[in-house]
Amino acid sequence: MTTATPDTFAPDLPSSLGAASRGEGKSMAVRLSDTHSFASISEKISGIVLTMPTPRWWTIAFALCSALSLVFFGAISYLFYEGVGIWGLNVPVVWAFDITNYVWWIAIAMSGTFISAALHLTRQPWGASISRFAEAMTIFALAIAGIFPIIHLGRPWFFYWLAPYPNVMSLWPQWRSPLVWDFFAILAYLLLSLMFWYLGLIPDFATLRDRARSRSAQIAYGLLALGWRGEARHWQRHRGAHLLLAGLAVPLVVSVHSVVGLDFATGNTPGWHSTIFPPFFVAGAMFSGFAMAMTIAVLLRRAFDLGDFITDRHLDNLAKLILAMGLVLAYSYVMEIFMAWYSADRYEVYTALNRMRGPYAPVYWALIVCVVVVPQALWSRRVRHAPWVLFGISIVINVGMWLERFMLIVTSQHRDFLPSAWGMFYPTIWDWATLVGSIGFFAWLLLLFVRFIPLISMTEMRELLAQQQGGS
């Protein structure tokens, strides 16, 4: 698929981004500079946090998500008490919802940091207004993704044995295990994303500190702002650091998802043992990440009437990215089947066919529809400019991507080498509780985020404005 990337990927992506940076960038600039001044930017964005009265929809949504979060942690507590047997796992299917959720969430976590870092590096001004919540999305999704590898353990209270540290057993982790790679990948990715996000937030916290009325808010934001005062020297370092972190983030993100791919590719299980997996997983991650970004973008835009920051142009570009990734994914599905056939490996061929005809065939075809067929609608300009249609499509895509992971993980295990050992996986109530709960918890974090943290980078908006004023 690496060879394939240019064909499908290249013509589409640059054109859209290039466009964004060239003409459209300007056209958007005009819009921002004649609707906004430095003051109004601060006013509007910090207002959402500081002055805006809590909307009713927020209270309701928050209550709902709190309930779901309780379900999530309730399920986990029961899991710790009883053991992973409360899930539908068995031999041969020792991984199912747990790892599916893990891969799904970590994939969603992909886009945030990647989008903002990549756009930052390629100096795409249009990225500025979506980077902040995209990064937030990354961190929340990553935090949740990080929970699953721990709770899926038979003895989760020993999860720290994956970390190298001097101990009385004088033992080390088994470095060759992809799970150890995972441990380091998640650790690095989480910390870097946090730093990247927080670095960008410091000046905005300073704004909130200075605009806050209540003393408590002043102190809270003041602490977060670390006493930032906008010195030219600090700005200079700040910029450099931001650029460096962006530069580090991009390869890291790719490596993280390659490692997730290797979790499976290093196994000998038919349907997993394939070199296509790392790039395949990176593409899939971008795909679902962009989709989730789209979902959130449409919602925020509507909820806080941010049309002037998150413009149709943004959605349009996101949609094009999603379409591009969708094609890459479709391509790798085809390649998977081709490779199975080409390898002439009895087991690989069987697995490929079993996916399409076996007991889990409905899942397979459902995911093909969600991931390959539906996104084709994005060829149409009208669709790309209808936010709610985009919203619908992005939801479908995320469902599809979950199904894809489930299909990859379960169908490979449930019928591997010895027919005598074949089996089936049926989820239990606790499987569902964990999945739904995790989604609720994700939304819960997002809701807190939009209430307490500026969901668009005021700094970058000001920079944009300054640029345009300079330009105009």
Add this chain to the structure above:
Amino acid sequence: MAQVFRPGLVFVLKVGAAAILLGCVTAVLGWRSLIAESPAIDAPVTQIPPFSHKHHISDVGLDCRFCHATVETSAFAGIPPTSTCMTCHSQLFKDQSMLAPLFASFREERPLRWIRVHRLPDFVYFNHGIHIAKGVGCSTCHGQVEQMPLIWRTQSLEMEWCLACHRAPEKFLRPRDRVFDMAWRAPDDQLEQGQRLLADYQINRSRLADCSNCHR
């Protein structure tokens, strides 16, 4: 007033941060000590009756194997049945109140209950017999028992500690006739001696650190 943090407040915040840090550290340490192995190292354990290894070895001159009879043949060194004690104490110190529990045990057919001092987790399989056979002395693991009025643990008995010897047995091996010698000290040429003993005992070093040696 733009100045959110007056110097005073800053000071308070710093103190607060320090306090929190300190709190966490103490909490962790406290918990570690809470779950620490008991009885602790170098802490004499009061037994009923208060059996003195010092007295029985140094004063009376008993051999380890008089009580721990199966130490050479079996995985378990063996804790003497009451009847063994009675071989002497049916005559000696019959009026000692200290020994009342012993006589009671014998009379009422009620076993004595000793507090375990040297204990390994039950997923660790230690075999006394082979260690004796290959020249690992009692005192190497149990310390100067002959000087302990009440027995205590002198070694951590943690995997690390086991490996220390399994990786470099030559540092600890003794001639077989010195195995039960409490007074044995490593000679200056221990390393050479150890190497020689390794050969004599036909110890296969390559498998000494295998997991299967102790874990099944």
Add this chain to the structure above:
Amino acid sequence: MAHSDDQQERIAQAAPDGRTVFWRTLEEWQRHNVSEERMPRPTGQAIDASAVDRRGFLRLMAASLSLAGAGACSRAPQQAIVPYVHAPPQLAAGEPLYFATAAGLGGYAVGLLVKSDGGRPTKVEGNPSHPASLGATDIFAQACVLDLWDPDRSQAVTHSGQVSTWNAFVAALESRMGRLAADAGAGLRILTESVTSPTLTNQLRSLLQRFPAAVWHQYQPINRDNVYEGGRLAFGEPVEPRYRFDRARVVLSLDGDFLGGPGVRHMRDFAAARLGEDGQPHPGRLYAVESTPTLTGAFADHRFAARFSEIEAVARAIAQALASPAGEAQGTPAVSAVAIAGCVRDLRENAAESLVLAGDAQPAIVHALAYAINLRLGNVGRTVAYSAPVLSQPASQADSLRTLVADIAAGRVDTLLVLEGNPVYSAPADLDFGAQLAKIGLTVHLSLYDDETSAQCEWHVPQAHFLESWSDTRAFDGTISIQQPLIAPLYGGKSAHQVLAVLLGQSTPNDYQAVRDYWSKAHAGADFEAFWDAALHRGFVEGSELPPKAVALKAGFSPERAAPAYTRDEALLDIVFAPDPTVWDGRFANNGWLQELPKPLTKLTWDNAALVGPQLAQRLGLDNEDVVELTYRGASVKAPVWIVPGHPDKAVTVTLGYGRHRAGRIGNGAGFNAYLLRRSDEPWCGHGLELRKTTEKYRLATTQHHFTMEGRHPVRSMTLAQFHRDHAAELGDERQPNPSMYQPVQYEGYAWGMSINLDACTGCAACTIACQSENNIPIVGKTEVRRGREMHWIRVDRYYQGSAERPRTFFQPVPCMHCERAPCETVCPVEATVHDSEGLNLQVYNRCIGTRFCSNNCPYKVRRFNFLQYSDTETESLKAQRNPEVTVRMRGVMEKCTYCVQRITNARIEAEKGNRRLRDGEVLTACQAACPTGAIVFGDINDPDSRVSKAKSSVLRYALLGELNTRPRTTYLARLSNPNPELQDQQAGDPTAESVG
């Protein structure tokens, strides 16, 4: 004690830990301390008792991550050491002892060596010098140790349901005896199961002398009535056939299952003949004509599915063909003329080296015919010998029970002692035994469990398990074993000897005295002590087997007579009753190991089912797990259907032993009760069954869902012809391992490996139970099995090949392969599974955190995961049962076959103490030790002379999934078949055919 060298050597083999066994008598204990109270208590020295506190502690810990990091779960509450007050002699703390005794099923004993850890019987091995065992054991013998420790065993004497005492019972009995004495014991009836025990027989006889009017009845739901009746038909007297499969080249089995069921000697002999001393396969041939598929049929070179009632016709056809000089034969509905002719020619050509046998269940006439055929072929004295019956009283048990019921009905019975057995549950439905009991003044039931019969009896007396009491018993060839106990009765149980002794007027009965007294008379003389000690030491009385007797056909019995016309209503079905492969007649219903052991052919656990053939299923639109209503002669039960390839059409097989409601927590409510359909006149097969499909479904727990090989070759097979043409290449095994990018690891010293001979494996699953008992493998229960979470470390896979009507059946035991390039190890993040320097693929439970990645990466799926806390850490008696040499696993950790590393380690330690290398065969894995056919060979593959190296050098050797380059240490020898070239078309399934579609 003195043994011949060869015996010494066998003994050494018998000792799993390689130490020379001194299997002591319990004499010393008896002499040292008069009362049995001083016999070893399960407590012993409470060394490994901490396991439990620790795990209880851990479970709580698991509930809260805040406790994370409590080290390698080594912190535990303070712990005490409890020494003995008086140490039992010969007991070296921490060292196991071995005692010889014998276990009987249906009166037929298998000699055992039982391991005693700190006074607790924990493991059973076969007694290498006992004729019925030769070191091997069947699943029932292996599992008996769990019965001993079963917490559901009856623990108190009860009087009409109220807890009472032994003394009260004795008083009640004595008060009754006054009256009995008055009328010579008229009204006294004793009901026992099949009795072979000389002592018990002697006691009963003397009882009958004392009470001439009393009657001794014998009934056992699965009995040998037909075997003996056949003798009466053919020879005019009941005989005990003694088969010598090791001398037979052609075997014809008429619905006989000598390769399954209890007893292992026949399997051992058969395998020996097949393999030969030189290890080269021999051109033996096995024909099986059978109704319900059995392991014998599965192993046969030619299997013919016949309805139960058609077997007689086949037997007669054979007899006639043999009688006709030209050997022309006419066919039967089940077996074509060609097949019969071919089979008969085979038999003739191998006269005196052939063997024909009939299944115990087959009607007397079939046995008689088989006897006659053997006579004609001159097999008698060569491959088969006849002796007096092993049972003390060979009279028909069905009649015996019928008479008893008639007497009760007629009010002629006022005192009934039921010694063992569970007739209320297991008597044929038409006798309605339970209801009869109410009419009796005094009813007494002696049994291990407070079961269905106990509930209907006035008195219930807990029985002492055979590991708790003294007795004696006979083996299949009559060899007498003296059963000695290993432990004092846990629940104050009593033996039949003691109860009878009370009737004989002894107030303080003692089973030890009873047995010893009998033998001191039976073997009077100065050398008695020596004899007694010898008998106990070697586990049997030498030269006590029954002598063969000359037989001649009874006048007027002519096997050539044509079969009487058999008419039946084709609309109706046959019903066939068969003992259950795992719970037998129901006596093992509460044994978790046996309940969870997959039944060899159906792979069902925890339930029985109505077994039907594919044709019938297709015609009636039946699917697995459909509930059907079976109506037979007025009675009807509901049962789930299970389709069995090779099952004859128009017949339904139901297995006995299920549907119990007073079995205990394990057995209650499992399966359906087939006894409700059973009739005393037709105990094994009847015609006129109606089958009605209901809309219900009943979920069954099977451990293998796919029975075909899906075009893969896990089991490889070839015909003997191909083998001799050296087509071993057709096995397609890569002799040269595939290349690898890694440096090969050199294994100096020992390199452990295993070879499993599929041409010897009959699929009996003794290995599975032996492993379960050796390695403390927990049972998980039906729902967990349904989820696919069974824990067996060595499973026996079953594959079918060919058509569903006439399949070839293959068995394949699958333990851990101990791959040299183990895929499981590279993916474990914490080094919980690694290799040791002898090539064992280790699993370190205390390091495992349960990612399950290893299981994922194991192509053989032999790793088992503790999804929940499966090991019972609460029940004291079950804790006492466990093998202290093996860690009890907690939930959340992976486990698997370790090649019995504990046995290897202990043996190596002993060897190293003596600065010597381990001898070949000094370490036996549990599965190897139990295997009746010696199919499993384990040892050092670095030693070219070891048995395993020799086995692996065979051209039949192949590695399972060898193409994955896992370099497994466990390899297989391909299955051979030797079809009769004349009957190619008759052959069950075409070996070249891929699989059932």
Add this chain to the structure above:
Amino acid sequence: MNASQQPYGLIAEFSSPAALLAAARSAHGAGYRRIEAYAPMPVEGLAEALEFHDHAISMLALAGGIVGGIGTFALQWFSVTVDYPLNIGGRTPAWPGLIPSTFEMTVLGAALAVFLGTLLRSGLPQLYHPVFNEPSFSAASSDRFFLCIEATDARFDLQQTRGFLEQLQPVKVSDVSA
């Protein structure tokens, strides 16, 4: 703010980045060295105007990356070959399997260095700072631009400097109490 005590400095407020940039240039041109410019976002050319260059961050990144990478690889190699060599699936120790962790830790090392370096070299966190004493300074984080000449500057003189700032057409000039 009592005049008696020396103030921290003088601060001029501007309404546009351009004005601030111009002011900074001329202040520097006028020979002031202890100048500090404050803006709500990075202003192109401002740091240069103050002749400020700091390339240490990228050096830190490099160092952090090297430490993280080499450290991780060394630890792994040591543990599999020296400290506790184990036979893992019959595979002899090989470097490729150790690369992923090494890479991740390289990136993490660099990132940590950058992040901490940035803050520490900027003397952050520093919750208290005299400029915050200027009431109008709160706008410095949203829409106002400030230039501050510190009293410690050699050429600082309350009157002159104020005069100098006045002629840069600021919104207003005020002195910052220490």
